[in-house]
Amino acid sequence: MKPLLITLGEPAGIGSDCIIRAWQQSPLLFKHCIIVAPAIWLTQRATLMGMEISIEEHSELQHMDASKQHSLHCWNPLAATIAVTPVTPGSPSAITAAAVVACIEVAALACLDGSAAAIITGPIEKAVLRRSGFNFPGHTEFLAYLARARVDLACDQMDHVMMLASKQLRVALLTTHIAMSDVAASLSQEATLHCLHIVDHDLRHRFGIKKPSIGFCGLNPHAGEQGHFGREEIEILSPAISLAREQGILVTSPLPADTLFSGPMREQFDAIICCYHDQALIPIKALSFGDAVNITLGLPFIRTSVDHGTALDRVGLDTVSCSSMLAAIEMARTMAEIKIQERNSSDSH
Amino acid sequence: MKPLLITLGEPAGIGSDCIIRAWQQSPLLFKHCIIVAPAIWLTQRATLMGMEISIEEHSELQHMDASKQHSLHCWNPLAATIAVTPVTPGSPSAITAAAVVACIEVAALACLDGSAAAIITGPIEKAVLRRSGFNFPGHTEFLAYLARARVDLACDQMDHVMMLASKQLRVALLTTHIAMSDVAASLSQEATLHCLHIVDHDLRHRFGIKKPSIGFCGLNPHAGEQGHFGREEIEILSPAISLAREQGILVTSPLPADTLFSGPMREQFDAIICCYHDQALIPIKALSFGDAVNITLGLPFIRTSVDHGTALDRVGLDTVSCSSMLAAIEMARTMAEIKIQERNSSDSH
Numbered sequence: 001m002k003p004l005l006i007t008l009g010e011p012a013g014i015g016s017d018c019i020i021r022a023w024q025q026s027p028l029l030f031k032h033c034i035i036v037a038p039a040i041w042l043t044q045r046a047t048l049m050g051m052e053i054s055i056e057e058h059s060e061l062q063h064m065d066a067s068k069q070h071s072l073h074c075w076n077p078l079a080a081t082i083a084v085t086p087v088t089p090g091s092p093s094a095i096t097a098a099a100v101v102a103c104i105e106v107a108a109l110a111c112l113d114g115s116a117a118a119i120i121t122g123p124i125e126k127a128v129l130r131r132s133g134f135n136f137p138g139h140t141e142f143l144a145y146l147a148r149a150r151v152d153l154a155c156d157q158m159d160h161v162m163m164l165a166s167k168q169l170r171v172a173l174l175t176t177h178i179a180m181s182d183v184a185a186s187l188s189q190e191a192t193l194h195c196l197h198i199v200d201h202d203l204r205h206r207f208g209i210k211k212p213s214i215g216f217c218g219l220n221p222h223a224g225e226q227g228h229f230g231r232e233e234i235e236i237l238s239p240a241i242s243l244a245r246e247q248g249i250l251v252t253s254p255l256p257a258d259t260l261f262s263g264p265m266r267e268q269f270d271a272i273i274c275c276y277h278d279q280a281l282i283p284i285k286a287l288s289f290g291d292a293v294n295i296t297l298g299l300p301f302i303r304t305s306v307d308h309g310t311a312l313d314r315v316g317l318d319t320v321s322c323s324s325m326l327a328a329i330e331m332a333r334t335m336a337e338i339k340i341q342e343r344n345s346s347d348s349h
Numbered sequence: 350m351k352p353l354l355i356t357l358g359e360p361a362g363i364g365s366d367c368i369i370r371a372w373q374q375s376p377l378l379f380k381h382c383i384i385v386a387p388a389i390w391l392t393q394r395a396t397l398m399g400m401e402i403s404i405e406e407h408s409e410l411q412h413m414d415a416s417k418q419h420s421l422h423c424w425n426p427l428a429a430t431i432a433v434t435p436v437t438p439g440s441p442s443a444i445t446a447a448a449v450v451a452c453i454e455v456a457a458l459a460c461l462d463g464s465a466a467a468i469i470t471g472p473i474e475k476a477v478l479r480r481s482g483f484n485f486p487g488h489t490e491f492l493a494y495l496a497r498a499r500v501d502l503a504c505d506q507m508d509h510v511m512m513l514a515s516k517q518l519r520v521a522l523l524t525t526h527i528a529m530s531d532v533a534a535s536l537s538q539e540a541t542l543h544c545l546h547i548v549d550h551d552l553r554h555r556f557g558i559k560k561p562s563i564g565f566c567g568l569n570p571h572a573g574e575q576g577h578f579g580r581e582e583i584e585i586l587s588p589a590i591s592l593a594r595e596q597g598i599l600v601t602s603p604l605p606a607d608t609l610f611s612g613p614m615r616e617q618f619d620a621i622i623c624c625y626h627d628q629a630l631i632p633i634k635a636l637s638f639g640d641a642v643n644i645t646l647g648l649p650f651i652r653t654s655v656d657h658g659t660a661l662d663r664v665g666l667d668t669v670s671c672s673s674m675l676a677a678i679e680m681a682r683t684m685a686e687i688k689i690q691e692r693n694s695s696d697s698h
Contacts, residue, residue, distance in 0.1 A: 179579030180568050180624075181533035219529050221626035230528030258630035263638070275529075277570035278628060281607035286632045289612070 001340070002117040003034045003066055004332050005075070005107040008041065011087040011096055013310025014320050015122030016045035019072075020053060021322035022329065027069040029329055032117075034066050036107045038084040038099075039074040048089055048316040061110055077106040089315040092125040097132035100124060104139065108146045111301035117339075118302035118332040119143075122325070123310045137177055139305065140296050147299050160298040161198045163271070164280060164307060165331065166288035169261075170207075170271040171280035172199045172297065183276045184219060187232055192240035195273060200249045202297040203270050208338040211250065215269035216241060217279055218254035237275075290323040293331045302335045304328040350689070351466040352383045352415055353681050354424070354456040357390065359449060361441040362659025363669050364471030365394035368421075369402060370671035371678065376418040378678055381466075383415050385456045387433040387448075388423040397438055397665040410459055426455040438664040441474040446481035449473060453488065457495045460650035466688070467651035467681040468492075471674070472659045486526055488654065489645050496648050509647040510547045512620070513629060513656060514680065515637035518610075519620040520629035521548045521646065532625045533568060536581055541589035544622060549598045551646040552619050557687040560599065564618035565590060566628055567603035586624075639672040642680045651684045653677040 008015035020042060023030055035042065039057035046053045054071040058064050059079040066073040078084060078099050085095045104124075110116040121139050136142040144160045163172045174195055175186050196214065203212035216237065217223075220230035227234050233254040241251055252260075252269075259265055260272060261283040274280035284292050285307075294305040306324040314320055357364035369391060372379055384391065388406035395402045403420040407413050408428040415422040427433060427448050434444045453473075459465040470488050485491040493509045512521045523544055524535050545563070552561035566572075567586065569579035576583050582603040590600055600622075601609075608614055609621060610632040623629035633641050634656075643654040655673040663669055 177570055177574075177578050179533075179573070180529070180570075181579060181581075184528075184530035221526050221529075221630075224528070225526075229526050230530060232530075257627045258634045261631050262634040266635070278606045279631065281570075282610050282628065282631050283635045285607045285611040286615070286635055 001032045001333075001336060002115065003061065003064065003110075004032050004118045004120060004329065004336065005110060005116045006033055006035045006120045006329070007103050007107050007122055008035060008037050009122035010092050010100060010125040010128070010310045011037070011041045012089055012092040012315065013123055013125060013312055014308075014315055015306075015310070016042050017049065017315060017320040018122060018306065018322045018325035020046050020049060020051060021320065022325045023053070023072055024051065025322060026326060029326060029333075030066075030069050030072065032066050032333075033073070033120075033329060034061070034064060034116075035072060035074045036077065036103045037074055038076045038078060040084060041087055042072065042074065044087065045089070045316070061115060078102060090312045092128040092310070092312070094128060094132045097129050097134065101129060101132075101134055101142075104142065105146065108143050108301070111303075112147065112150050117336040118304065120325075120328050120332045121303065121305040123306055123308060125310050125312075140176075143296060143299060143303055147301070150300075160296050161195050161202075163199070163202075163295045163297050164284045164292050165295055166284055166292040166327070168287045169266060169284050171284050172271055172273045173277060173280050174273060174275050176277055178276075180276065184230070184232055187219065187236045187275065189236055189240040189243075192237055193243055196240065196244040196249055196251060197247075198298040199271055199273060200244075200251075205342060206295075206297070206302065206335050206338065207270070208341070209270050212270045213268065214249065214251040215260050215266070215272040216252050216254050217257040217260055217272060217274045219275040221256070223254045223256045232275075290321050291327040292324060293328045295331065302332055302339070304332040304335070350381045350682075350685060351464065352410065352413065352459075353381050353467045353469060353678065353685065354459060354465045355382055355384045355469045355678070356452050356456050356471055357384060357386050358471035359441050359474040359477070359659045360386070360390045360436040360445055361438055361664065362472055362474060362661055363657075363664055364659070365391050366398065366664060366666075366669040367471060367655065367671045367674035369395050369398060369400060370669065371674045372402070372421055373400065374671060375675060378675060378682075379415075379418050379421065381415050381682075382469075382678060383410070383413060383422045383424050383465075385424050385426065385452045387425045387427060389433060390436055391421065391423065393436065394438065394665070410464060427451060439661045441477040441659070441661070443477060443481045446478050446483065450478060450481075450483055450491075453491065454495065457492050457650070460652075461496065461499050466685040467653065469674075469677050469681045470652065470654040472655060472657060474659050474661075489525075492645060492648060492652055496650070499649075509645050510544050510551075512548070512551075512644040512646050513633045513641050514644055515633055515641040515676075517636045518615060518633050520633050521620055521622045522626060522629050523622060523624050525626055527625075529625065533579070533581055536568065536585050536624065538585055538589040538592075541586055542592055545589065545593040545598050545600060546596075547647040548620055548622060549593075549600075554691060555644075555646065555651065555684050555687065556619070557690070558619050561619045562617065563598065563600040564609050564615070564621040565601050565603050566606040566609055566621060566623045568624040570605070572603045572605045581624075639670055640676040641673065642677045644680065651681055651688070653681040653684070
């Protein structure tokens with residue numbers, strides 16, 4: 001198993017809290033895990049939390065052995081290039097923005113060049129990074145940009161899909177962080193078909209599901225009720241679904257979202273594709289117990305993430321939960337193991 | 350306690366199945382309940398289901414005593430006016446459409462003139478009724494129309510609010526059965542404020558909650574994130590909420606819907622107002638166990654309804670669940686009892 005790289009995101013946010021709590025709670029889960037950050041960001045936070053932790057810091061990934069869990073292992077790739085400045089808990093600063101972005105970038109590049117197995121990202125403070133020249137809506141688009149620069153990807157329009165997964169449910173999103181008034185106009189047959197391909201592919205190869213079954217939510221109430229309340233199901237979604245079926249993908253027609261997420265229905269599917277953010281996020285957060293994980297499908301490497309933000313007002317508090325961080329690490333490890341099995345299996349044929 | 354009137358809706362649908370099963374399962378729940386329908390619709394269905402039921406049919410509400418449950422009590426208001434024609438299970442017919450509408454209308458009028466305590470509606474087949482000249486999107490608008498004709502209601506724009514309630518959650522809707530591409534343009538400060546007043550009023554007077562606390566969902570992902578993904582929160586919802594607060598209503602700012610419906614948050618509120626159909630229906634159906642009830646707020650009488658449709662393909666089958674019918678009857682009775690208590694309490698002051 002190659003290293004699983006964890007970025008803590010905004011150092012003034014709860015990313016460090018989550019990592020420290022997760023390690024205290026489940027040190028064995030951290031086998032092969034390496035935090036990509038200056039160790040001092042974690043030791044300072046541990047002090048604030050009234051905890052003691054043992055950390056080993058290295059400046060080169062290749063010399064690290066993270067198979068033992070007596071300490072947290074930090075890879076600080078900044079040592080030679082970016083000065084590590086102090087962090088004020090709860091107050092993100094533009095001064096650390098370059099370091100935050102550099103940690104994510106080196107972690108992604110290590111995944112791309114094959115020296116790491118996966119990246120697990122903590123929450124960033126997007127507004128602060130944007131003001132410092134980071135021109136991406138979030139992690140996902142940045143990682144897709146880095147991947148595109150290295151790998152010949154098929155489709156520019158949708159080369160990645162946001163998925164959230166918990167023990168109960170997997171949901172994938174056709175559109176993400178856009179105004180609701182723009183959603184209908186943002187749907188297209190091409191993007192819908194591409195999303196279906198990515199979800200089907202990654203359910204097979206990232207989740208090890210041999211014959212994935214996909215549920216599809218209509219955009220409109222009652223999935224439009226035969227066009228009475230909107231025609232996107234008829235004009236955009238259904239034609240794309242028909243093409244996907246011809247290409248061997250097992251997927252439902254656009255169904256009323258409220259029916260699809262009710263108990264008896266949702267259990268029939270390996271994933272449910274949603275037309276917009278809240279259609280996916282409402283049910284997964286309502287049904288999960290803080291263990292939902294954000295996964296980027298369609299990238300040439302494994303990426304999982306916590307499903308929460310920086311929670312600046314709760315930094316250092318006892319009430320910070322590490323359940324999403326634990327789930328994100330566990331999910332990345334499982335996906336990395338499936339990849340190894342798949343490779344072994346194809347080698348033996 | 351005045352009678353609780355149950356309309357079975359489309360006689361070819363599962364309305365009769367639900368009533369028969371509910372009565373078999375919980376006959377005591379039917380105290381004071383009267384089915385507004387020709388008895389033959391129920392006896393024919395019972396035969397199809399292989400069940401025997403005892404029914405008493407009357408043609409005048411005022412002569413009925415529904416305090417005992419050895420039989421189901423039917424009020425058939427059609428006797429003198431509309432011929433009762435045979436029903437083909439699973440195949441709605443235009444021939445019975447006038448009778449279906451008449452049953453709903455007389456039940457509502459009985460509530461309006463004070464001879465009944467509540468109406469509980471089974472599912473209608475809207476397309477069939479529409480083809481027969483019923484010019485309403487559904488029950489709710491028809492009942493509101495009947496009420497407006499009798500009562501001087503304050504606001505034409507939104508004189509009723511659709512609520513769904515289960516043991517876990519109550520959700521109220523700002524917009525209902527419209528295309529998603531029309532939702533943003535349908536929101537207004539005036540309608541938002543009016544909805545807040547109706548929800549607050551009915552939580553007090555229909556549910557007996559002395560100081561209701563209301564959660565409010567933003568329209569956009571992350572409630573717009575300070576205007577980054579949509580400005581409806583800033584320009585429409587928040588100003589209406591500010592006015593409502595000045596008028597003594599306890600309500601949150603527009604919050605991200607996925608956060609609001611997560612476990613720790615949703616439990617803090619007596620009801621959550623949603624901007625559109627699926628924002629409300631997804632979480633309530635995901636979290637309930639078939640016991641969600643549709644309630645119309647803002648009417649001058651109590652109205653509850655099952656939360657499902659006519660399920661024409663399942664008429665007569667053992668798999669038809671009566672849980673929503675049981676919950677709708679129970680909810681109507683509780684609301685009627687609260688009304689009696691409130692009246693007694695104001696009489697004694």
